[in-house]
Amino acid sequence: MNQQNVKQMTIKCSDGELLAATIYEPTITVKGAVLMAPATGIKRQFYGNFANYLACNGYGVITFDNRGIGGSSTVPVAKSASSLQCWGEKDMPAVLECLKEVFPNTNYHLVGHSAGGQLIGLMHNAMDISSMFNFACSSGQLKNMKLAYLIQAHFFMNFFIPFSNAMFGHTKSQWLGMGEPLPKDVAKQWQQWCNGQGYVKTAFGKTVHQHYYNELTLPSLWVNAVDDDIANNANVADMMSVFPKLNGQTLTLTPSDYGLSDIGHMKFFSSKSQTLWPLALNWLDKH
Template identity: 25%
Template sequence: MRNNATPITFERISIPVAAGGTIAGTLRMPDGDPHAAVVVHPATAVAERLYTGFSEYLAENGFAVVTYDFRGTGASGSPKANRRLRMRDWMDQDVPATAAWMRGRFPDLPHLAVGHSLGAHAMALNNGLEELRGFVGVASHAGVTKAIEDPRERFRVGLILSFLGPLTGRLLGAVPGRKLGLGEDMPGGAMLEWSGWSKKPNYFFDDPSMDAVRRTAQVKTDALVIGFTDDLWATPGQIDAIFSHLVNASVERRTYSPDDAGLAAIGHMGFFRRGAREKLWPEVLTWLNDKAGASP
């Protein structure tokens, strides 16, 4: 299918997951042959459409790019039908499945990834890294409610994660994320796991079943980790709470302010909106191109 607004093509794709269900996504391609492949792994309760402009930009610059919805969100199945899916299932199953699909589709290209929040958690936990030359983590942090510095935001998030989210998740099997101002509707199982981690001082590192310290220490893939000064959730300390554990990987940290991007605000979502195209996206494009040209 042809996208008339930009010199790229796109097609809808369906990716099977071994544990059950399918992932709905979009593959965008440049006019000519791509020189590298990128998967954009989404954040919790964030619809694939947020990543449209950014993925088009990468495709315009020669990348094959996949965006998608986690199972039980957006176009990848209803939350109720996937009520038992947990956050770890997205990280341990959806992210590797999508990365494997991309490798199968483009076996001869260099492979890279961009992860937003949870999407980068998955890679920090050593998921989806096979044959990957590097990944970018955007606004990816330990979601500890008590660590939110702004008192109003801390109260709002605490109300959702400690009360409203778990209550609706248990009663309905799904969480009405749109009505709660949280994002997309999501499976109850994912909310319950998120709620539990949000109360722990070290997030999922305090969950023995995640084995997170060992898994993060296994990561050897280069990473670029980006944060924003006006992000109320992904503060520098909460980003470090995840990525300081990548003790065997080369991790580059960058922090941008809205002024750096010529914007009034960036926050937790703004990097992927089109206003960041002129100032911030080229920085990531350069890093991805450098890694694509590097030796595996």
């Protein structure tokens, strides 16, 4: 796989926040452009090999760090005012506008990993997206998890997050292998939304006063894996129910079918799982 043209840039949000981003430009004719929307607390570099694969196949791609994460962490994490909600309302729309400027006159797609797909309904410009391919995107509702994992998830969400926020002013999620350190309001919303039904739906009429979940009709493919304790089938269905008009399809992967030992919540985007990447490419090519 050849390395395509890769450029680092800074994207300015409507409120002046600056996001670190990476652009992958195809060296062949552009077929479309992709907003690579990351999971909670995951840096853009994690998606680099996958983004390059899409670029090799004709898709312009932007990966980015949400505010308060990685290269977009402009203040000490304990002082960050970032939240999941502003990631969807401010960060993702700004990245989409940048994608449209860099790759004009084409179709725009969202590839969402976990939170990246959950938050699309907060984007004021979501109607500009032609299709969505999600991996491990679900409501993450605790009550739908199997008991063995539920104990771990309950500990992280309902004990570790409040304790860490109180002690350190942010959540040291890296201590438990849960990505980058999280701003306290990101972790607090994550906790609240996973304890309710429909994830972000729990905030409708409370902190979320305008959204576009009820209006989105774009074609979407929701892919999960049988060994994902978080994005299990029940939680995928729960998240999809937040989009009443969405044209959604589901696909559940079994690792052994693709010569893999595991996929879980994270490994779709690993270079060791390249055998899975044509699933995303084929979806984009059709839409």
